[in-house]
Amino acid sequence: MSRTFAYCRVSTNEQTTENQIMAIRQSGYDVLDSRVVSEVVSGGVQAMSRKAFADMVNHKLESGDRLVVLKLDRLGRDNIDVQQTIAMLVELNIEVVSLDLPVSNLSSAEGKLMLQMFSAFAEFEKSRIIERTKEGLERAKREGKRLGRPVAHDTRKRVQEAREHGLSQSKAAVKLDLGIATVKRYWNATGV
Template identity: 30%
Template sequence: MLVGYARVSTTDQDLTVQLERLSQAGCEKVFAEKQSGTTADRDELQRCIEFVREGDVLLVTRLDRLARSVLDLHVMLSALSGKGVGFRCIDQAGVDTTTSHGKLMLGILGSVAEFETDLRRERQREGIAKAKAQGAYKGGKARIDAQRVNEMLADGTNPSAVARALGISRQSVYRLMQPSG
């Protein structure tokens, strides 16, 4: 069975092109999500890896849809290989773990994808440093209402309940707690 996986990084991006390409490639089942490239928080990817069975082939449109680091890529491919599942990229036709040539291409392209991510991160850090030096960088906007956290705590709500109610981590609650006394 051909199984597809599609991903975009943010909720305002569109999955349509990837879904169409995977369907055209013959995928009988497709898992899709709008989530960052880090593998730990991608529920649909985890469901996909649990779903595939021996003899299946997992398809993605591009390698960076599956992994952004060589380590993550190898961990995922090892998990797939251990289940007897192949892997292919539609746009990088040479990437096919069912062939020796494809395995070589996969290693090369995985390294290039990680290199591009590192370059992007480096350029971003340089831009932020320059903006800070010019006094133009104010940081990101606050995502958590610190005043609301402290109001709830003052009303007697415990930190765990505050975290659940606001959809944040307990650590964030503790970090924002105003010192008493």
């Protein structure tokens, strides 16, 4: 007999997972309180790096169980991580259900197809971002704009001048609006 778990995540302490739990139960999933896993952590953190999620996967879920999330983004915000997480759960024979998708069971054939389509769109968008970045860099070069980090020569010169005026390293850092490590790097520098 399979058990049903719910994973609910919010990003800040000002938020609560209560609405997610209620929505999952209202969708017909009778999840025991002991099988509701909630945590406060950014969706940008990889799923298996989240303490409560990893604990659920490693110590609570068993083959044949079902994991329900209200929305796919509760598993994470990184498309690759979400897909790898779902693939890992399916490999463990865990049914993965996301209530916000037309095909809620992501471990079914239709669910796998939907994930592959999402992956294809994400890969397409990533390629478009790379293309737009290259186009922007080429345009900036044509317009004669200087690309890359600022020349350190100017920073070295400013630090040396502050030293010659008798400022300490910490006072030079404040006056020049630089980090103390930067000031130390150029404090005794000579040449270019």
